[in-house]
Amino acid sequence: MCGFVGFHGDTFLKNHADQTISQMIKQLSHRGPDSLGTWTNDFGLAFGHARLSIQDLSEAGNQPMLSHSQRFCIVFNGELYNHLELRNVIEKQLNRNIQWVGTSDTETLLELIECFGLEKSLNMAYGMFAFSLYDSKTKKLYLARDRFGEKPLYYGTFKNFFLFGSELKGIINFPNIRFNLDNEALGYYFKYNFIPAPYCIFKNFYKLLPGHFLEYSLKDRNHATYKYWSINLHNEIPAYKNYGEAISKLEDSLLKVVESQMISDVPLGTLLSGGIDSSLVTALMSKCSSKKIKTFTIGFENRSYDESQFASNVATHLGTEHTQVILTENDCKEIIPKLGTIYDEPFADSSQIPTFLVSKVARNDVTVVLTGDGADELFGGYNRYTYPEKIWKKFSLLPDGIRKLGGSTLALLPYEFFDRLGSSKLINFPQFGTKLNKLGSKLSNASTLEEFSDMMSYIWEEPNNILQNSMQIGNFEKYIDGEINSFGQIDTASKLMYKDILNYLQGDILCKVDRASMAVSLETRAPFLDERIYSQSQSMPLEYKIHNANGKRILKDILYKYVPRELVERPKSGFAIPVGSWIGTELKDWTMELLSSQSLREHNLINEVELNKYLSEHLNNNRDNSAKLWGALMFQSWFHQYKSQIEV
Numbered sequence: 166m167c168g169f170v171g172f173h174g175d176t177f178l179k180n181h182a183d184q185t186i187s188q189m190i191k192q193l194s195h196r197g198p199d200s201l202g203t204w205t206n207d208f209g210l211a212f213g214h215a216r217l218s219i220q221d222l223s224e225a226g227n228q229p230m231l232s233h234s235q236r237f238c239i240v241f242n243g244e245l246y247n248h249l250e251l252r253n254v255i256e257k258q259l260n261r262n263i264q265w266v267g268t269s270d271t272e273t274l275l276e277l278i279e280c281f282g283l284e285k286s287l288n289m290a291y292g293m294f295a296f297s298l299y300d301s302k303t304k305k306l307y308l309a310r311d312r313f314g315e316k317p318l319y320y321g322t323f324k325n326f327f328l329f330g331s332e333l334k335g336i337i338n339f340p341n342i343r344f345n346l347d348n349e350a351l352g353y354y355f356k357y358n359f360i361p362a363p364y365c366i367f368k369n370f371y372k373l374l375p376g377h378f379l380e381y382s383l384k385d386r387n388h389a390t391y392k393y394w395s396i397n398l399h400n401e402i403p404a405y406k407n408y409g410e411a412i413s414k415l416e417d418s419l420l421k422v423v424e425s426q427m428i429s430d431v432p433l434g435t436l437l438s439g440g441i442d443s444s445l446v447t448a449l450m451s452k453c454s455s456k457k458i459k460t461f462t463i464g465f466e467n468r469s470y471d472e473s474q475f476a477s478n479v480a481t482h483l484g485t486e487h488t489q490v491i492l493t494e495n496d497c498k499e500i501i502p503k504l505g506t507i508y509d510e511p512f513a514d515s516s517q518i519p520t521f522l523v524s525k526v527a528r529n530d531v532t533v534v535l536t537g538d539g540a541d542e543l544f545g546g547y548n549r550y551t552y553p554e555k556i557w558k559k560f561s562l563l564p565d566g567i568r569k570l571g572g573s574t575l576a577l578l579p580y581e582f583f584d585r586l587g588s589s590k591l592i593n594f595p596q597f598g599t600k601l602n603k604l605g606s607k608l609s610n611a612s613t614l615e616e617f618s619d620m621m622s623y624i625w626e627e628p629n630n631i632l633q634n635s636m637q638i639g640n641f642e643k644y645i646d647g648e649i650n651s652f653g654q655i656d657t658a659s660k661l662m663y664k665d666i667l668n669y670l671q672g673d674i675l676c677k678v679d680r681a682s683m684a685v686s687l688e689t690r691a692p693f694l695d696e697r698i699y700s701q702s703q704s705m706p707l708e709y710k711i712h713n714a715n716g717k718r719i720l721k722d723i724l725y726k727y728v729p730r731e732l733v734e735r736p737k738s739g740f741a742i743p744v745g746s747w748i749g750t751e752l753k754d755w756t757m758e759l760l761s762s763q764s765l766r767e768h769n770l771i772n773e774v775e776l777n778k779y780l781s782e783h784l785n786n787n788r789d790n791s792a793k794l795w796g797a798l799m800f801q802s803w804f805h806q807y808k809s810q811i812e813v
Contacts, residue, residue: 167197167216167217167228167240167331168190168193168330168331168335169193169214169228169241169296169330170190170192170193170212170329170330170331170335171212171330172185172189172211172329172339173208173210173306174326174327175208182211186203186211187213188338189213189330189338189339192335193215193334193335195215196215196332196683197214197686198686199216200215200218200227201214201215201216202228204238206301208304210306212229212297214227214229217686217688218431219429219688220269220270222430222431223267225268226268226271228240230271233266233275234279236279237279237300237301238298238299238301239275239296239297239299240296241270241271241274242294242331243295244270244426244688245270245292245294246425247290248270248273248274248292249428251273251277255276255280259280261280274290274296277290283309287378291695293311293316293690293694294309294311294315295311295373296309297329305381305382306327307380307381308373309378310377311375312375312376313375313670313671313675314362314374314670315675315679316331317331317372317680318330318331319331319333319372319373320370320373320379321365322369322370326339327388332680333367333509333510334506334509337509337810343810343811344367344368345367346366346367346368346770346813347364347365347367347370349364349640350366351366351628352628354366354510354511354513354800356628357672358512358513358514358792358796359513359673359676360512360672361641361668361671362672365510374390374392376393376394377391377392378390394696395648396699397648397652398700398703405705405709408709408719411709411719412722415698415701416723416726418701419698419723420452422695422697423446423449423450423453423535424453426695427450427535429533431532431533432532433459433531433534434458434527434534435458435460435461435534436461436523436524436527436534436536437461437476437479438472438476439472439477439732439733440733441540441721441724442536442538442693443537444479444537444724444733445540445724445727446535447479447480447485448483448728449727451484457485457486458485459485459486460476460485460486460487461488461531462480463522463523463526464489464490464492465491465494466492467494473491475733475735478732479728482729483727483728488527496522497519497522498752500518502802504799505799505803505805505807507521507684508676509680511800511803511804512799513792513799513800515744516677516742518742520677520678520681521685524687524689528685528686528687531687532687533688534690535691536678536689536690536691537693538670538674538675538689538694539674539691540693540717543666543693543699543702544702544710544718545662545710545716547716550662550711550716551714631772631775631793632770632772633769641668648667649663649667656707659707675691705719744791745783745789748783748798749784753784756794759797760780760801764801764805765801767804767808768811769813771800779793779794780794
């Protein structure tokens with residue numbers, strides 16, 4: 166796991182380029198504290214690399230790295246889990262006698278590209294990655310990103326320069342650079358509380374889409390992007406005789422993938438929440454290892470949000486070397502002012518805070534952790550895959566007039582009452598009030614199941630409500646719909662899962678985990694996002710994943726072989742912290758300052774009247790607007806940290 170940055174522009178003298186790239190890569194040293202390296206050529210191209218040593222700790226793994234033939238130069242961020250198998254392919258199948266310099270996967274990738282070309286190599290490689298590759302023969306630069314977007318990659322233009330890097334921090338430190346905000350990206354941010362690829366908060370800059378690579382010509386400075394992988398695997402569909410066979414095959418595949426992701430020359434462990442996904446990964450790691458697995462979790466003094474005991478129970482049963490740290494509210498609040506710098510763009514999933522804190526705890530003992538990310542999206546773990554249809558079947562029976570009146574009423578009722586009702590044994594859904602409140606705001610307009618799925622996913626249902634200027638957004642939704650339509654006729658739950666893979670997974674979950682973990686130089690690996698696991702998931706009947714509204718059915722049945730059902734069977738909850746109550750208490754002064762008229766008028770982008778309405782509703786406990794307000798607060802906090810480089 167590393168970080169890189171680079172640029173092309175032939176107006177730089179070479180010594181100036183060396184100085185500039187050295188300054189830029191220093192900004193990414195948190196991603197790679199073990200060594201910093203730079204490379205420039207006579208055509209105005211510069212690479213910078215910050216290395217976190219995981220495989221091959223010697224200098225032989227340092228980057229930028231040249232291929233054996235000297236044709237290619239690469240800066241690489243990530244891991245190739247099958248790189249030893251790929252070396253075997255190169256040596257045995259191609260009968261090539263390679264004099265390997267070291268044992269790093271970066272060297273393997275370079276030789277693979279020499280043998281098979283870029284696109285074929287991308288399809289042969291299993292892992293998480295983003296990299297930049299220069300071909301000295303064709304004078305072309307390539308950028309590539311892994312299938313699901315585990316690793317970030319930005320690119321864009323400033324004046325006559327082409328810039329790229331793992332994080333915007335490096336790009337922001339290019340000499341004399343100034344930015345304009347991208348209005349369309351801003352609209353998506355206030356819709357999702359994150360900015361999805363390919364959008365970037367800065368105009369003329371973008372995120373490379375997962376499963377894509379970019380080709381840039383140093384000669385004419387033109388570039389184009391190409392897709393090398395699609396979530397629709399078409400005919401790669403294995404057959405299962407029955408559910409039992411599917412369990413057996415998936416368990417075998419997960420064991421192989423977990424074992425491959427445990428390859429490391431540094432200490433590793435797992436982040437254990439005590440839920441289905443992390444518990445299964447930990448159980449499989451324990452089976453693959455002769456040593457005790459190191460597990461890490463955090464708890465909170467506020468017992469309403471503390472689930473550390475569940476993780477402790479699983480750790481005790483599996484016999485792991487468990488580390489548990491109980492955090493105070495002050496621990497959480499101290500990190501809030503730093504979030505804008507950690508994430509570079511506005512990002513407002515509040516679980517970013519505990520994710521950073523548990524990463525910080527783990528980094529004290531290990532350099533690599535495995536996580537359960539991706540299991541919900543692949544195997545139907547979220548309630549929104551089943552609840553919308555159940556709700557719509559009931560409410561569609563009501564006449565339009567009654568449904569609209571009911572929706573208006575629900576939107577006005579205090580959500581706390583319904584949350585208390587939801588916590589009862591009768592309903593057993595603690596967020597019942599919050600969801601019902603959202604339902605009320607959407608019910609009067611709802612006419613299709615699709616709108617109900619939107620209601621479960623969106624933060625600001627219509628960004629024009631909060632933004633000062635009207636925004637026209639829709640290209641991203643068209644891209645998502647185009648990808649989904651490639652499947653033909655599929656069930657609604659599967660459609661929603663694929664939408665989450667294309668949007669929420671890469672834009673929120675993977676972004677959150679990458680930035681939080683890399684801020685403390687910790688590498689995270691996600692076994693569920695191995696393409697082989699995804700292929701098996703895609704080929705399964707929906708009932709293997711969701712059965713009687715029970716999500717992740719097959720993962721649970723595998724887990725119950727290792728962990729007693731009673732240790733992990735409970736209602737799903739997120740990595741939550743009480744930001745809703747903090748906004749009106751401990752964070753109230755900070756909130757009022759950031760959302761003040763003076764602060765908002767520095768950019769004049771947000772509708773102050775509308776925002777004040779939501780703030781008033783929240784402070785008076787009439788409505789839970791914490792997600793909306795957290796989005797506005799994170800934007801304001803981010804803007805104040807970067808405003809000196811933004812043209813308003």
